[in-house]
Amino acid sequence: MNEAVSIKGTRHGLLILVDQERDFEEIKQNLYKKMEAARGFFKGARFAFYHEPVENEQRRALEEICLQYGLIHQPEIKTKIQNTAVSLSSNHNQPANQLSPAPQNCAANCDTLLVKRSLRSGQQIEYPGHVVVLGDVHAGAQVVAYGNVLVMGCLRGVVHAGANGNANARVVAHRLAPAQLRIGTSIACSPAYEQNQANYPEIAYLSEDGQIIVESYNSSRPAGRPT
Known part of the structure; x- marks a missing residue:
């Protein structure tokens, strides 16, 4: 089963994957718990959301949680990451914790x-x-x-x-x-x-x-x- 929120580290910054099929309150609480568990670890890191909520109010609520823990929002990271081999698939049906294919070498x-x-x-x-x-x-x-x-x-x-x-x-x-x-x-x-x-x-x-x-x-x- 996919996690409501999954955080992936890339050379461009952090990519936060959100399962849009989950209840928003569950997504928000899951993101908060991940930020709290990693308190101080992500401070100063750039981040962008992948498959973020459509509603502006919900997007702002998730951004605010990240900003509270010292992250820096840079939406352009997603565009850069989409052109590189990162740990996600363009098909969100792939499990969020499953790494996508890469060369054997x-x-x-x-x-x-x-x-x-x-x-x-x-x-x-x-x-x-x-x-x-x-x-x-x-x-x-x-x-x-x-x-x-x-x-x-x-x-x-x-x-x-x-x-x-x-x-x-x-x-x-x-x-x-x-x-x-x-x-x-x-x-x-x-x-x-x-x-x-x-x-x-x-x-x-x-x-x-x-x-x-x-x-x-x-x-x-x-x-x-x-x-």
């Missing part, structure tokens, strides 16, 4: 989204390219990318690299301890991650048989540790 040719802060529980990033987080990804947070994911701090949340099926994607973190790790169509949920005390960067990638392998990054150690 994304690991080499995708754009990169730079997140200049840590991600707290409840916060989510979805991007049709690479994602770099200059901080931690706390438990309860989620990062989904077509390409690689690089976390400069501790990764404890959920991460999915190569979300478009790209088996060449990588996940790198200073401390790799995710609740769930996915690359392409492979998935690993290992309690061993919680015991990972490695004080050096690690990289996760897929072996030829589709197994997720984790090993130290920039190390001469010959073998990785399977998840």
Whole structure:
């Protein structure tokens, strides 16, 4: 089922998708809850609505919620995004949380989204390219990318690299301890991650048989540790 409101991060800014089939009060409350959960995280970000309400009064009410949390309304973002590979379809019947198709060679040719802060529980990033987080990804947070994911701090949340099926994607973190790790169509949920005390960067990638392998990054150690 589609969410009443879904927020997508793109290189142009934030795109806020609104399910027009939902009751407006439900849409408004859902947007408010998302802004409150990400309080301070979106401050200063540019945003535009996709499939916003037709009535001016309703549009203004949604804009006001975003402005209260420090966002900057720039409607022209939608026009720019419509010409790029973004995480939506022109057919709004596609689930809002489903990433649209992209080239399989994304690991080499995708754009990169730079997140200049840590991600707290409840916060989510979805991007049709690479994602770099200059901080931690706390438990309860989620990062989904077509390409690689690089976390400069501790990764404890959920991460999915190569979300478009790209088996060449990588996940790198200073401390790799995710609740769930996915690359392409492979998935690993290992309690061993919680015991990972490695004080050096690690990289996760897929072996030829589709197994997720984790090993130290920039190390001469010959073998990785399977998840």
